[in-house]
Amino acid sequence: QVQLVESGGGLVQAGGSLRLSCAASGRTFSSYAMGWFRQAPGKEREFVAVIGGSGSSTYYVDSGKGRFTISRDNAKNTVYLQMNRLKPEDTAVYYCAASAYYNVRHYYEYAYWGQGTQVTVSS
Numbered sequence: 001q002v003q004l005v006e007s008g009g010g011l012v013q014a015g016g017s018l019r020l021s022c023a024a025s026g027r028t029f030s031s032y033a034m035g036w037f038r039q040a041p042g043k044e045r046e047f048v049a050v051i052g053g054s055g056s057s058t059y060y061v062d063s064g065k066g067r068f069t070i071s072r073d074n075a076k077n078t079v080y081l082q083m084n085r086l087k088p089e090d091t092a093v094y095y096c097a098a099s100a101y102y103n104v105r106h107y108y109e110y111a112y113w114g115q116g117t118q119v120t121v122s123s
Contacts, residue, residue, distance in 0.1 A: 002026045002098045002112040009094060009117030012086055016121070020081040022096030022114055030054065033099045034072060034079040037107060038092035038119075047105045048094070049081060059103055063089075086121045094119050 003025040012018055022034070035050040049060045049070040058070050069082040079096060094117050097110035104110065 002029075002032065004096050004098060004112055004114035006094065006096050006114040006117040009119045011120045011122065014086060014088055014121055014123050016086050017082070017084045018086065018119060020083070020094055020096075020117060020119070022079045022081075024077045024079070024098065026077070029077040030074040031100070032112075033101060033103055034070075035097045035099065035104065035110060036070060036079075036081045036094060037097060037110075038090075038094045039116075040092040043092075045095070045107050046092075047107070050099075050103050050105060051079065052103055057103055059105065083119070086119075088121045088123045090119060091121050092119060093117065 006022045008020040030053045036048040039045040051058045051070045055072045067085045072079040096114045098112040099110040
């Protein structure tokens with residue numbers, strides 16, 4: 001079992017930055033690929049970024065490339081999402097998730113989810 005708790009969301013103006021954190025329980029954190037997803041009102045949950053267990057491989061949604069950076073600290077059982085140059089269309093609830101598979105991008109491949117943290121970007 002893995003329990004995930006996100007933090008770091010909030011209200012920010014367009015062009016600003018936020019860093020989301022996701023703290024995980026359990027001793028096998030490094031064996032999981034960690035992903036970030038987001039869901040805006042009335043829309044489907046969308047993949048944002050994923051990082052492999054060692055942290056050496058990452059993949060981003062096209063709209064996040066060059067603006068978002070995913071990283072992890074396995075000693076702290078924590079994964080981060082640094083978001084720069086935020087846009088109003090980035091407004092959503094952001095979720096972190098853990099998967100036993102490798103660099104997965106589909107929500108159904110993730111077994112564990114956090115409760116989400118709200119990110120609101122004002123124009």
